[in-house]
Amino acid sequence: MSEVQKIxxxxxxxxxxxxxxxxxxxxxxxxxGIVRDVQLQVSHCGGNLEGAVTITPTYxxxxxxxxxxxxxxxxLFEKGFKNIEIKMQLSPAWTTDWMSEKGKEKLKAYGIAPxxxxxxxxxxxxxxxxxxxxxxxxxxxxTKLISRFGSTACKALYQCEECREPFDYFKCx
Amino acid sequence: xESGLNKNVFSKAPPLEGFREAYTICLAxxxxxxxxxxxEWCGHGPVLEQDIAITNISLDLIGQARNFYxxxxxxxxxxxxxxxxxxxxxxxxxxxxxxxxxxxGDWASTVLRQFFFSTYQYFLYTQLKKSSDEQLAAIAEKSxxxxxxxxxxxxxxxxxxxxxxxxxxxxxxxAIDDFWMYTGELFVPAQYEAIAAQEGFGVDVSAxxxxxxxxxxxxFEEATLPVQENTFMQTGGKEGKHTEHLGFILAEMQxxxxxxxxSEW
Numbered sequence: 001m002s003e004v005q006k007i008x009x010x011x012x013x014x015x016x017x018x019x020x021x022x023x024x025x026x027x028x029x030x031x032x033g034i035v036r037d038v039q040l041q042v043s044h045c046g047g048n049l050e051g052a053v054t055i056t057p058t059y060x061x062x063x064x065x066x067x068x069x070x071x072x073x074x075x076l077f078e079k080g081f082k083n084i085e086i087k088m089q090l091s092p093a094w095t096t097d098w099m100s101e102k103g104k105e106k107l108k109a110y111g112i113a114p115x116x117x118x119x120x121x122x123x124x125x126x127x128x129x130x131x132x133x134x135x136x137x138x139x140x141x142x143t144k145l146i147s148r149f150g151s152t153a154c155k156a157l158y159q160c161e162e163c164r165e166p167f168d169y170f171k172c173x
Numbered sequence: 174x175e176s177g178l179n180k181n182v183f184s185k186a187p188p189l190e191g192f193r194e195a196y197t198i199c200l201a202x203x204x205x206x207x208x209x210x211x212x213e214w215c216g217h218g219p220v221l222e223q224d225i226a227i228t229n230i231s232l233d234l235i236g237q238a239r240n241f242y243x244x245x246x247x248x249x250x251x252x253x254x255x256x257x258x259x260x261x262x263x264x265x266x267x268x269x270x271x272x273x274x275x276x277x278g279d280w281a282s283t284v285l286r287q288f289f290f291s292t293y294q295y296f297l298y299t300q301l302k303k304s305s306d307e308q309l310a311a312i313a314e315k316s317x318x319x320x321x322x323x324x325x326x327x328x329x330x331x332x333x334x335x336x337x338x339x340x341x342x343x344x345x346x347x348a349i350d351d352f353w354m355y356t357g358e359l360f361v362p363a364q365y366e367a368i369a370a371q372e373g374f375g376v377d378v379s380a381x382x383x384x385x386x387x388x389x390x391x392x393f394e395e396a397t398l399p400v401q402e403n404t405f406m407q408t409g410g411k412e413g414k415h416t417e418h419l420g421f422i423l424a425e426m427q428x429x430x431x432x433x434x435x436s437e438w
Protein backbone atom coordinates (compact mmCIF):
# COMPACT_ATOMS: atom_id res chain seq x y z
CA MET A 1 0.00 0.00 0.00
CA SER A 2 1.34 3.42 -0.93
CA GLU A 3 2.08 6.11 1.64
CA VAL A 4 -0.90 8.14 0.36
CA GLN A 5 -3.32 5.26 0.81
CA LYS A 6 -2.05 4.65 4.36
CA ILE A 7 -2.59 8.28 5.34
CA UNK A 8 -5.98 8.38 3.66
CA UNK A 9 -7.04 5.19 5.38
CA UNK A 10 -6.31 6.75 8.76
CA UNK A 11 -8.29 9.79 7.60
CA UNK A 12 -11.28 7.56 6.87
CA UNK A 13 -11.08 6.02 10.37
CA UNK A 14 -10.94 9.53 11.85
CA UNK A 15 -14.06 10.52 9.94
CA UNK A 16 -15.86 7.35 11.06
CA UNK A 17 -15.04 8.29 14.66
CA UNK A 18 -17.31 11.35 14.25
CA UNK A 19 -20.37 9.33 13.20
CA UNK A 20 -22.68 8.69 16.12
CA UNK A 21 -25.15 5.88 16.69
CA UNK A 22 -28.48 7.67 16.08
CA UNK A 23 -30.18 5.63 18.82
CA UNK A 24 -27.42 6.11 21.40
CA UNK A 25 -25.83 9.42 20.39
CA UNK A 26 -23.17 9.16 23.11
CA UNK A 27 -21.40 6.45 21.11
CA UNK A 28 -19.55 6.69 17.82
CA UNK A 29 -19.78 3.73 15.48
CA UNK A 30 -16.13 3.00 16.32
CA UNK A 31 -16.96 2.91 20.07
CA UNK A 32 -19.82 0.57 19.24
CA GLY A 33 -17.43 -1.80 17.48
CA ILE A 34 -19.44 -2.19 14.30
CA VAL A 35 -16.78 -1.00 11.84
CA ARG A 36 -14.87 -4.11 10.81
CA ASP A 37 -12.66 -2.91 7.99
CA VAL A 38 -11.67 0.00 5.74
CA GLN A 39 -10.29 -0.82 2.29
CA LEU A 40 -8.87 1.79 -0.05
CA GLN A 41 -7.34 1.53 -3.49
CA VAL A 42 -6.50 3.77 -6.44
CA SER A 43 -9.19 3.39 -9.08
CA HIS A 44 -8.22 2.15 -12.53
CA CYS A 45 -9.70 5.09 -14.33
CA GLY A 46 -8.98 8.57 -13.04
CA GLY A 47 -6.59 7.56 -10.29
CA ASN A 48 -8.96 8.60 -7.51
CA LEU A 49 -9.20 6.73 -4.25
CA GLU A 50 -12.08 4.28 -4.04
CA GLY A 51 -12.90 1.59 -1.57
CA ALA A 52 -15.22 0.03 0.96
CA VAL A 53 -16.16 0.33 4.60
CA THR A 54 -17.30 -2.95 6.12
CA ILE A 55 -19.74 -2.77 9.00
CA THR A 56 -21.68 -5.38 10.95
CA PRO A 57 -25.19 -4.92 12.36
CA THR A 58 -25.76 -4.99 16.11
CA TYR A 59 -29.18 -6.66 15.83
CA UNK A 60 -30.76 -8.03 12.61
CA UNK A 61 -33.70 -5.64 12.79
CA UNK A 62 -31.92 -2.57 14.14
CA UNK A 63 -33.45 0.40 12.27
CA UNK A 64 -30.36 2.51 13.05
CA UNK A 65 -28.29 0.48 10.58
CA UNK A 66 -29.87 2.09 7.50
CA UNK A 67 -29.28 5.56 8.95
CA UNK A 68 -25.69 4.68 9.90
CA UNK A 69 -24.94 3.47 6.37
CA UNK A 70 -26.27 6.70 4.91
CA UNK A 71 -24.40 8.83 7.45
CA UNK A 72 -21.11 7.07 6.66
CA UNK A 73 -21.55 7.75 2.95
CA UNK A 74 -22.50 11.38 3.54
CA UNK A 75 -19.60 12.08 5.93
CA LEU A 76 -17.04 10.51 3.60
CA PHE A 77 -18.52 12.23 0.57
CA GLU A 78 -18.21 15.60 2.29
CA LYS A 79 -14.50 14.96 2.84
CA GLY A 80 -13.94 14.02 -0.77
CA PHE A 81 -14.20 10.22 -0.68
CA LYS A 82 -16.70 9.83 -3.48
CA ASN A 83 -16.61 6.15 -4.38
CA ILE A 84 -17.04 4.36 -1.11
CA GLU A 85 -19.15 1.26 -0.90
CA ILE A 86 -20.68 0.13 2.41
CA LYS A 87 -20.41 -3.62 2.88
CA MET A 88 -22.55 -5.44 5.41
CA GLN A 89 -20.90 -8.41 7.08
CA LEU A 90 -22.92 -10.73 9.34
CA SER A 91 -20.24 -13.16 10.45
CA PRO A 92 -18.56 -13.14 12.91
CA ALA A 93 -21.66 -11.80 14.64
CA TRP A 94 -21.32 -8.54 16.55
CA THR A 95 -20.80 -8.80 20.28
CA THR A 96 -20.75 -6.14 22.98
CA ASP A 97 -17.20 -7.30 23.72
CA TRP A 98 -16.22 -5.23 20.68
CA MET A 99 -17.38 -2.06 22.39
CA SER A 100 -14.39 0.09 23.35
CA GLU A 101 -13.58 0.81 26.99
CA LYS A 102 -13.90 4.49 26.16
CA GLY A 103 -17.33 3.74 24.74
CA LYS A 104 -18.39 1.99 27.94
CA GLU A 105 -17.34 5.04 29.98
CA LYS A 106 -19.28 7.33 27.64
CA LEU A 107 -22.37 5.14 27.97
CA LYS A 108 -22.24 5.30 31.77
CA ALA A 109 -21.80 9.08 31.73
CA TYR A 110 -24.83 9.23 29.42
CA GLY A 111 -26.93 7.32 32.01
CA ILE A 112 -26.92 3.89 30.37
CA ALA A 113 -25.34 0.98 32.22
CA PRO A 114 -22.61 -0.47 29.95
CA UNK A 115 -22.67 -4.17 28.99
CA UNK A 116 -21.10 -6.77 31.25
CA UNK A 117 -18.46 -8.95 29.67
CA UNK A 118 -19.42 -11.87 27.50
CA UNK A 119 -19.36 -14.72 30.01
CA UNK A 120 -22.76 -13.45 31.15
CA UNK A 121 -24.20 -13.94 27.71
CA UNK A 122 -27.71 -15.28 27.61
CA UNK A 123 -28.58 -18.96 27.35
CA UNK A 124 -32.14 -20.14 26.64
CA UNK A 125 -32.67 -21.50 30.15
CA UNK A 126 -35.70 -20.00 31.88
CA UNK A 127 -35.50 -18.12 35.17
CA UNK A 128 -31.73 -18.16 35.44
CA UNK A 129 -29.93 -16.00 37.97
CA UNK A 130 -29.94 -12.43 36.74
CA UNK A 131 -26.71 -10.60 36.07
CA UNK A 132 -25.79 -8.02 38.65
CA UNK A 133 -25.92 -4.63 36.97
CA UNK A 134 -24.44 -1.49 38.43
CA UNK A 135 -26.65 1.60 38.57
CA UNK A 136 -25.06 4.26 36.30
CA UNK A 137 -26.31 7.02 38.63
CA UNK A 138 -25.34 5.96 42.17
CA UNK A 139 -23.08 2.94 41.42
CA UNK A 140 -25.12 0.59 43.60
CA UNK A 141 -25.38 -3.06 42.55
CA UNK A 142 -28.70 -3.26 44.38
CA THR A 143 -30.74 -3.14 41.19
CA LYS A 144 -33.56 -5.18 39.65
CA LEU A 145 -34.59 -6.17 36.15
CA ILE A 146 -37.90 -4.67 35.00
CA SER A 147 -37.90 -6.02 31.46
CA ARG A 148 -35.35 -7.88 29.38
CA PHE A 149 -36.46 -5.80 26.39
CA GLY A 150 -36.14 -2.02 26.46
CA SER A 151 -36.49 1.10 24.36
CA THR A 152 -34.25 -0.34 21.63
CA ALA A 153 -33.29 -3.91 20.71
CA CYS A 154 -29.91 -3.54 22.43
CA LYS A 155 -31.19 -2.48 25.84
CA ALA A 156 -32.97 -3.92 28.89
CA LEU A 157 -34.86 -1.97 31.56
CA TYR A 158 -33.63 -1.88 35.16
CA GLN A 159 -34.41 0.00 38.32
CA CYS A 160 -32.04 0.91 41.13
CA GLU A 161 -33.29 -0.15 44.58
CA GLU A 162 -31.06 2.44 46.28
CA CYS A 163 -31.67 5.68 44.40
CA ARG A 164 -34.95 4.37 42.86
CA GLU A 165 -34.00 5.66 39.40
CA PRO A 166 -35.01 3.50 36.45
CA PHE A 167 -32.26 3.07 33.86
CA ASP A 168 -31.38 1.36 30.58
CA TYR A 169 -28.83 -1.43 30.52
CA PHE A 170 -26.97 -2.02 27.26
CA LYS A 171 -27.33 -5.80 27.45
CA CYS A 172 -24.44 -8.05 26.65
CA UNK A 173 -24.88 -9.80 23.36
CA UNK B 174 -52.50 -21.32 -16.24
CA GLU B 175 -54.34 -18.68 -18.22
CA SER B 176 -56.47 -16.88 -15.70
CA GLY B 177 -55.57 -15.74 -12.23
CA LEU B 178 -58.85 -17.18 -11.00
CA ASN B 179 -57.85 -20.65 -12.07
CA LYS B 180 -54.58 -20.45 -10.23
CA ASN B 181 -55.57 -23.18 -7.86
CA VAL B 182 -54.00 -23.06 -4.42
CA PHE B 183 -53.71 -26.83 -4.54
CA SER B 184 -52.03 -27.04 -7.94
CA LYS B 185 -48.92 -29.16 -8.05
CA ALA B 186 -47.01 -26.76 -10.30
CA PRO B 187 -43.26 -27.09 -9.85
CA PRO B 188 -41.63 -24.22 -7.96
CA LEU B 189 -40.44 -21.44 -10.22
CA GLU B 190 -37.29 -20.78 -8.25
CA GLY B 191 -34.37 -23.09 -7.72
CA PHE B 192 -34.17 -25.10 -4.53
CA ARG B 193 -31.68 -22.82 -2.83
CA GLU B 194 -33.91 -19.79 -3.49
CA ALA B 195 -36.99 -21.69 -2.31
CA TYR B 196 -35.19 -22.80 0.85
CA THR B 197 -34.01 -19.27 1.63
CA ILE B 198 -37.45 -17.80 0.92
CA CYS B 199 -39.06 -20.34 3.26
CA LEU B 200 -36.74 -19.21 6.08
CA ALA B 201 -37.58 -15.58 5.29
CA UNK B 202 -41.35 -16.12 5.04
CA UNK B 203 -41.50 -17.82 8.45
CA UNK B 204 -39.68 -14.91 10.08
CA UNK B 205 -41.66 -12.22 8.25
CA UNK B 206 -45.12 -13.64 8.90
CA UNK B 207 -44.48 -14.31 12.59
CA UNK B 208 -42.87 -10.89 12.94
CA UNK B 209 -45.90 -9.30 11.32
CA UNK B 210 -48.30 -11.28 13.52
CA UNK B 211 -46.49 -10.27 16.70
CA UNK B 212 -46.38 -6.64 15.61
CA GLU B 213 -50.19 -6.61 15.93
CA TRP B 214 -49.55 -6.33 19.69
CA CYS B 215 -47.87 -2.96 19.27
CA GLY B 216 -49.76 -0.61 21.57
CA HIS B 217 -52.01 -3.46 22.80
CA GLY B 218 -49.71 -5.50 25.05
CA PRO B 219 -51.00 -6.53 28.50
CA VAL B 220 -48.44 -4.23 30.18
CA LEU B 221 -46.03 -1.74 28.68
CA GLU B 222 -42.87 -3.79 29.30
CA GLN B 223 -44.32 -6.85 27.57
CA ASP B 224 -45.70 -4.75 24.73
CA ILE B 225 -42.10 -3.62 24.21
CA ALA B 226 -40.81 -7.18 24.52
CA ILE B 227 -43.10 -8.68 21.88
CA THR B 228 -42.52 -5.80 19.46
CA ASN B 229 -38.75 -6.11 19.94
CA ILE B 230 -39.09 -9.79 19.08
CA SER B 231 -41.06 -8.74 15.97
CA LEU B 232 -38.27 -6.39 15.00
CA ASP B 233 -35.65 -9.13 15.32
CA LEU B 234 -37.77 -11.48 13.21
CA ILE B 235 -38.40 -8.91 10.49
CA GLY B 236 -34.67 -8.11 10.48
CA GLN B 237 -33.88 -11.80 10.01
CA ALA B 238 -36.48 -11.98 7.23
CA ARG B 239 -34.79 -9.04 5.48
CA ASN B 240 -31.41 -10.76 5.60
CA PHE B 241 -32.86 -13.92 4.07
CA TYR B 242 -34.89 -12.01 1.43
CA UNK B 243 -31.87 -9.93 0.43
CA UNK B 244 -29.89 -13.10 -0.15
CA UNK B 245 -32.80 -14.78 -1.97
CA UNK B 246 -33.05 -11.71 -4.21
CA UNK B 247 -29.37 -12.02 -5.14
CA UNK B 248 -29.85 -15.73 -5.90
CA UNK B 249 -32.98 -15.09 -7.97
CA UNK B 250 -31.66 -12.14 -9.99
CA UNK B 251 -34.00 -10.60 -12.59
CA UNK B 252 -34.36 -7.35 -10.60
CA UNK B 253 -35.84 -9.24 -7.66
CA UNK B 254 -35.53 -7.26 -4.43
CA UNK B 255 -36.31 -7.95 -0.79
CA UNK B 256 -39.39 -5.74 -1.25
CA UNK B 257 -40.70 -7.53 -4.33
CA UNK B 258 -40.39 -10.82 -2.45
CA UNK B 259 -42.23 -9.52 0.60
CA UNK B 260 -44.85 -7.35 -1.09
CA UNK B 261 -45.54 -8.76 -4.53
CA UNK B 262 -46.04 -12.47 -4.02
CA UNK B 263 -49.45 -13.99 -3.39
CA UNK B 264 -50.64 -16.64 -0.94
CA UNK B 265 -49.59 -19.78 -2.89
CA UNK B 266 -46.07 -18.36 -3.32
CA UNK B 267 -45.51 -18.02 0.43
CA UNK B 268 -43.66 -20.92 2.02
CA UNK B 269 -44.17 -20.19 5.71
CA UNK B 270 -45.47 -22.95 7.95
CA UNK B 271 -49.09 -22.83 9.08
CA UNK B 272 -48.15 -22.20 12.72
CA UNK B 273 -46.84 -18.67 12.16
CA UNK B 274 -49.84 -17.42 10.17
CA UNK B 275 -52.47 -18.34 12.79
CA UNK B 276 -54.17 -15.31 14.41
CA UNK B 277 -52.38 -13.96 17.45
CA GLY B 278 -55.30 -14.85 19.76
CA ASP B 279 -54.92 -13.89 23.41
CA TRP B 280 -51.62 -13.38 25.23
CA ALA B 281 -51.45 -17.11 26.09
CA SER B 282 -51.75 -18.04 22.40
CA THR B 283 -49.10 -15.55 21.32
CA VAL B 284 -46.71 -16.68 24.04
CA LEU B 285 -47.23 -20.38 23.33
CA ARG B 286 -46.79 -19.99 19.57
CA GLN B 287 -43.63 -17.95 20.15
CA PHE B 288 -42.29 -20.66 22.45
CA PHE B 289 -43.02 -23.42 19.90
CA PHE B 290 -41.42 -21.45 17.10
CA SER B 291 -38.44 -20.06 19.04
CA THR B 292 -37.60 -23.59 20.22
CA TYR B 293 -37.69 -24.72 16.59
CA GLN B 294 -35.64 -21.75 15.37
CA TYR B 295 -33.10 -22.24 18.13
CA PHE B 296 -32.28 -25.80 17.06
CA LEU B 297 -32.64 -24.96 13.36
CA TYR B 298 -30.18 -22.05 13.43
CA THR B 299 -27.76 -24.00 15.62
CA GLN B 300 -27.51 -26.46 12.70
CA LEU B 301 -27.76 -23.89 9.91
CA LYS B 302 -24.64 -22.20 11.32
CA LYS B 303 -22.78 -25.20 9.84
CA SER B 304 -24.31 -24.73 6.37
CA SER B 305 -21.99 -25.07 3.40
CA ASP B 306 -23.58 -21.84 2.15
CA GLU B 307 -21.60 -19.04 3.81
CA GLN B 308 -24.36 -16.47 3.70
CA LEU B 309 -27.01 -18.79 5.20
CA ALA B 310 -24.51 -19.77 7.90
CA ALA B 311 -23.77 -16.11 8.66
CA ILE B 312 -27.46 -15.15 8.93
CA ALA B 313 -28.05 -18.15 11.21
CA GLU B 314 -25.11 -17.22 13.43
CA LYS B 315 -26.37 -13.66 13.75
CA SER B 316 -30.02 -14.65 14.30
CA UNK B 317 -29.28 -17.35 16.86
CA UNK B 318 -28.16 -14.79 19.44
CA UNK B 319 -31.52 -13.05 19.14
CA UNK B 320 -33.54 -16.28 19.12
CA UNK B 321 -31.84 -17.30 22.36
CA UNK B 322 -33.44 -14.28 24.02
CA UNK B 323 -36.82 -15.09 22.44
CA UNK B 324 -36.68 -18.66 23.68
CA UNK B 325 -35.79 -17.66 27.21
CA UNK B 326 -38.50 -15.01 27.31
CA UNK B 327 -41.23 -17.24 25.86
CA UNK B 328 -40.25 -20.24 28.06
CA UNK B 329 -40.64 -18.08 31.14
CA UNK B 330 -44.06 -16.85 30.02
CA UNK B 331 -45.28 -20.40 29.30
CA UNK B 332 -44.29 -21.40 32.84
CA UNK B 333 -45.71 -18.23 34.38
CA UNK B 334 -49.11 -18.69 32.71
CA UNK B 335 -49.28 -22.50 32.84
CA UNK B 336 -48.36 -22.61 36.53
CA UNK B 337 -50.23 -19.37 37.29
CA UNK B 338 -53.91 -18.92 38.05
CA UNK B 339 -56.81 -21.20 37.07
CA UNK B 340 -57.68 -18.66 34.37
CA UNK B 341 -54.17 -18.44 32.88
CA UNK B 342 -53.79 -22.23 33.01
CA UNK B 343 -57.12 -22.72 31.20
CA UNK B 344 -56.05 -20.25 28.52
CA UNK B 345 -52.74 -22.04 28.01
CA UNK B 346 -54.58 -25.34 27.67
CA UNK B 347 -56.85 -23.86 25.05
CA ALA B 348 -53.84 -22.43 23.19
CA ILE B 349 -52.23 -25.88 23.18
CA ASP B 350 -55.45 -27.37 21.74
CA ASP B 351 -55.47 -24.67 19.05
CA PHE B 352 -51.81 -24.80 18.00
CA TRP B 353 -50.49 -28.29 18.63
CA MET B 354 -51.71 -29.62 15.29
CA TYR B 355 -49.53 -27.08 13.47
CA THR B 356 -46.27 -28.17 15.13
CA GLY B 357 -45.82 -31.39 13.15
CA GLU B 358 -45.26 -29.51 9.91
CA LEU B 359 -42.03 -28.00 11.23
CA PHE B 360 -40.34 -31.41 11.06
CA VAL B 361 -41.74 -32.72 7.77
CA PRO B 362 -39.36 -31.51 5.06
CA ALA B 363 -40.75 -29.92 1.94
CA GLN B 364 -39.03 -31.01 -1.27
CA TYR B 365 -36.65 -28.02 -1.26
CA GLU B 366 -35.78 -28.65 2.41
CA ALA B 367 -34.97 -32.30 1.73
CA ILE B 368 -32.72 -31.29 -1.16
CA ALA B 369 -31.14 -28.46 0.86
CA ALA B 370 -30.26 -30.96 3.60
CA GLN B 371 -28.94 -33.48 1.06
CA GLU B 372 -26.74 -30.90 -0.61
CA GLY B 373 -25.40 -29.60 2.69
CA PHE B 374 -26.64 -26.01 2.55
CA GLY B 375 -29.79 -26.70 4.57
CA VAL B 376 -30.84 -28.51 7.72
CA ASP B 377 -32.56 -31.87 8.00
CA VAL B 378 -35.62 -30.66 9.90
CA SER B 379 -36.83 -34.16 10.72
CA ALA B 380 -33.72 -34.56 12.88
CA UNK B 381 -34.71 -31.56 15.05
CA UNK B 382 -37.91 -33.17 16.27
CA UNK B 383 -36.54 -34.95 19.34
CA UNK B 384 -34.63 -31.96 20.69
CA UNK B 385 -37.71 -29.81 20.15
CA UNK B 386 -40.00 -32.33 21.88
CA UNK B 387 -37.61 -32.62 24.85
CA UNK B 388 -37.45 -28.87 25.36
CA UNK B 389 -41.25 -28.56 25.11
CA UNK B 390 -41.73 -31.46 27.53
CA UNK B 391 -39.36 -29.93 30.10
CA UNK B 392 -40.96 -26.51 30.01
CA PHE B 393 -44.50 -27.97 29.99
CA GLU B 394 -43.69 -30.08 33.05
CA GLU B 395 -42.56 -27.00 34.92
CA ALA B 396 -45.65 -25.19 33.67
CA THR B 397 -47.97 -28.06 34.69
CA LEU B 398 -49.23 -28.32 31.12
CA PRO B 399 -50.04 -31.49 29.16
CA VAL B 400 -48.01 -32.64 26.16
CA GLN B 401 -50.33 -33.88 23.44
CA GLU B 402 -49.63 -37.12 21.68
CA ASN B 403 -50.91 -38.77 18.53
CA THR B 404 -52.63 -35.61 17.38
CA PHE B 405 -53.52 -35.25 13.70
CA MET B 406 -50.99 -32.86 12.21
CA GLN B 407 -51.98 -30.25 9.65
CA THR B 408 -49.42 -29.58 6.91
CA GLY B 409 -49.09 -27.79 3.58
CA GLY B 410 -47.93 -24.25 4.33
CA LYS B 411 -44.37 -24.88 3.20
CA GLU B 412 -45.77 -25.95 -0.21
CA GLY B 413 -48.02 -22.90 -0.47
CA LYS B 414 -51.23 -24.52 0.80
CA HIS B 415 -52.25 -22.08 3.51
CA THR B 416 -55.09 -21.52 5.94
CA GLU B 417 -57.41 -18.62 5.14
CA HIS B 418 -55.56 -16.42 7.63
CA LEU B 419 -52.51 -15.75 5.46
CA GLY B 420 -54.52 -13.89 2.83
CA PHE B 421 -55.69 -11.37 5.41
CA ILE B 422 -52.14 -10.73 6.61
CA LEU B 423 -50.94 -10.16 3.06
CA ALA B 424 -53.90 -7.92 2.28
CA GLU B 425 -52.88 -5.62 5.09
CA MET B 426 -49.12 -5.91 4.65
CA GLN B 427 -49.11 -5.52 0.85
CA UNK B 428 -51.85 -2.92 0.54
CA UNK B 429 -49.57 0.07 -0.11
CA UNK B 430 -47.47 -1.61 -2.79
CA UNK B 431 -50.55 -3.04 -4.50
CA UNK B 432 -52.48 0.25 -4.43
CA UNK B 433 -49.50 2.49 -5.23
CA UNK B 434 -46.98 0.32 -7.10
CA UNK B 435 -43.30 1.19 -6.50
CA SER B 436 -44.15 3.78 -3.88
CA GLU B 437 -41.22 4.50 -1.59
CA TRP B 438 -40.99 5.60 2.01
